Amino acid sequence: MTTRPDTQPLTAWVEQVRAGIENGRFPARAFKDQGVHDLEQERLFSKAWCFLAHESEIPSPGDYVTRYIGNNNLIVARDENGDIHANLNVCRHRGNVMCKAEMGNASHFRCSYHGWTYKNSGELVGVPYMKEGYEGRLKRKDWSLVRVRVDAYEGLVFGCLDPEAPSLEEYLGGFQFYLDLYLKHGLGGVEVHGPPDHWIADTDWKICAENFAGDGYHTPVAHQWGFNLGYFPSSGSTHSQGWAVSIPDKGHGIGLGHSPDFPAFGGFPDELAAEMRQALSPEQAEVFARTRTAVGTVFPNLSFLMQPFSLVPGEPGVRFVTMRLYHPVGPGRMEMYSWCLVPRDASAEYKTEAYRAYTLAFGQAGTFEQDDFENWTKVTQAAGMTMVRDIDFPYIMGMESEPDPAFPGPGHAVVPYVNDTNFRNLWARWADYLTGEA
Template identity: 70%
Template structure:
C-alpha cells in the first residue's frame, strides 16, 4: 500500500541529500492539488515580459496555477496584475489573451473596472443599491507584482519575501538572457502555447541543466552538425545553483571555440558594456546556457548551425510550464532577442528558435516524446513506491574560485542542481 502524501514528502526531504527522489511526484492528483496552494500559492511566478505590454492599455492574460490573471499597463505606464474575475458574481472579465483597453466591462451584469483595477461603473447604482455600495471595496482582486530586467513576476502571497531576495543572486545568470544588449531584451513574435500530457516539474528539471540527455535524446543534432560540440566535449562546463532557492543553470563549454561565438560583432561589443567583468568571464566561454527559475520558468541560449563547422546563430527561448492537472500542463514558449540587435539577426535568431524549440521544433519534439512517456509511466500504481537515483556528483566538492554566486561544480553533466531543486520543492510542499 502506498504511503500517504505527508509521509512521502517527509521521507523525500530526508532522501534527497542522498540522491533519492520518489517517482510519484511526477504524476499524482494529491501532489498536484497541494502544489496549487503550497508551491504556486507562495512562490514568485512569471507572468509576462514588459515588451508584451509596451503601451498604456496593453494587457495579456496569464496564469498562476488555476488563477487567471490580467496583466495590464495603466494610463500612467504602471504595470498591474489582477484576478480576471468580476467581484459581483465571479464572471471572467477579459476573455481575450491580449489586447488594449483602458477599462474592462463584465459581460454578465455590466460592472466596469479601470485597467488599474478600480471599480468605477455599476449599473443602476442609485436604484438597485440606493447609492450605498462602497465601490472602493470591490475592485478587482490584486496580485502583488515586481520585475527584474523586463520579467514581470507575481505572487499570491502578500507576505512573500521580495523578488530580489527570492532570486537570491540568480540575477547574475539571468543577465545572459536579458542583458545581451545595452537596452535589454524583447519578445520577438507572439508566444507559442499548447497543452501536453506531461508534468511541469519534469520540464523544470530538464532545463535546470540536464546536459546528460542531450547526446542521447538529441543525437541527430551531433550527427547533422547542428551543435558546435561533439559527444566527447559535450560535458565540459559548469553547473550552478542557488542553495535553498531551487534555481539552477547549466553552462556548457566547447574547448577552443571563439569567445561569444554565434553572436554578431556589434552584440559582442554591447555585452562588454551591459555585463560585468565576472559575467563576461563566465559567459564568454559558454556554448549553452540552460537554466530554470523555480518553480516553472526556464531559458535556453545555444547556437544552431545548419552547416558543419559553422558557429551558427545564437537564439534564446523563454519557457513557462503552466500546470493544468496531474500529469498535464500548458506549455508557453517565447523567443527573446536583444532590443538593439539588427533586424537581420532578430530574423535569423527567430528562425533558429522556431526550428529548434518552436511548437513543432525538432528538439522540442524529442523532449516532449520523452516527457510524456515519463509522465505516463510514473502515474502507474506500481511506480508510486519507486525511487529514482539522483547521485551524479553526489560527492563532488564545489568550486572555490568560480566567478559567479551560488554553488558551482564541474563538469556540466551532474545532478547537483536537481537535488537542490527537489529539496526546495519538498520544503514548499511541507508548508515552510
C-alpha cells in the same frame, strides 16, 4: 522505496521524500498524482514568485495579456500612467471571468454578466443602477479587482499571491547574475519576438523544469542527430564540459556548457558582442564568453535556453534565446508557453534569423522540442503505472562534488556540467514548499 501518498497524510509523505532527496532519491509518483498536484496549488504556487509576462509584450498604455499563477487566471495590464498591474480575472459581483481574450488593449474591462466596469488598473468605476439598486450602500472602492503583487527584473514581470512572501530580489537570491546572460544582449536589453507559442501536453511541469535546470546528460542520447549532423562539435564528452550552478535553498539552477575552440560570444554579431561586454560585469563576461549553451530554470516553472544554431560544422551559427513557462493544468498535464527573446537594438535581419533558429530548434514543432516532449510525455505516462509510482529514481551524480573555488559567479558551481546537484537543489526547494517550510 517511498511509501505511496494514499497510505499516509500527504505532508508526511513529502517529509519522507525530503529525506530521500538528501540521499539522492526522488519518487516517480510525484510526476503524476492528484494529491501532489493539489498540494502544489495550495502550498507552492500560492507562495512562490511566478513569471507572468515580459514588459515588451505590453509596451503601451492599455496593453494587456491574461496569464496564470497555478490555477488562478490574471489580467496583466499596463495602465494609462505606464505602470503594470496584475489582477485576478474575476468580477467581484458574481465571479464571472472579466477578460476573455488572451491579449489586447483596453482602458477598461466590463463584465458581460451584470456590467460592472473596472479600470485596467483594477479599480471599480462603473456599476449599473448604482443609485436605484444599491441605495448608497455599495462603496466602489471596496470592490476593486483582487490585486496580485508584482515586481520585475530586467523586463521580466513576476507575480506573487502571498502578500507576506519575501521580495522578488530575495527570492531570486543571486540568480540575477545568470539571468543577465539571457536579458542583457546589448545595452538595450531584449524583447519578445512575436506572441508566445503555447499548447497543451500530457507532461508534468516538473520534468521540464528539471531538464532545463541543466540536464546535459540527455543531450548526446535524446538529440543524437545534432552530433551526427555536426550541430554539436564532436561527442557527449566535450558537450559535458562546463559548470552546473545552483542557488542553495532557492531551487534555481543553470547548466553552462562549453565546447572546445568555440569563439568568445560566438553566434552574436560583432557589434552586439561588444555591447554585451559593456552591459555585463567583468565576472559575468568571464563566465559567459566561454559558454556555448546556457540552460537554466528559475524555480518553480520558468526556464531559459541560449545557444547557437548551425548545421555547418565549424560555424558558430546564430544565437537564439527561448524563454518557456510550464503551467500545470492537472496531474501529469500542463500548458506550455514558449517565447523567443531577441536583442531590442539588433538589426531586423538578426532578429529574423534568431527567430528562425529558435523556431527550428524550440518552436512548437522544433527539432529539439519534439525530441524532449516525446520523452517527457512517456515519463509522465509511466509515472502513473501501478508499479512505477512506488519506485524512486537515482539522483546521485555529483553527491561528493565540491564547489569550484575559481568560479567567479554566485551560488554552488561544480564540474562537470553533467551533474545532479542542480536537481537535488530543485527538489529540496519543492519539498520545502510542500511541507509548508518555505
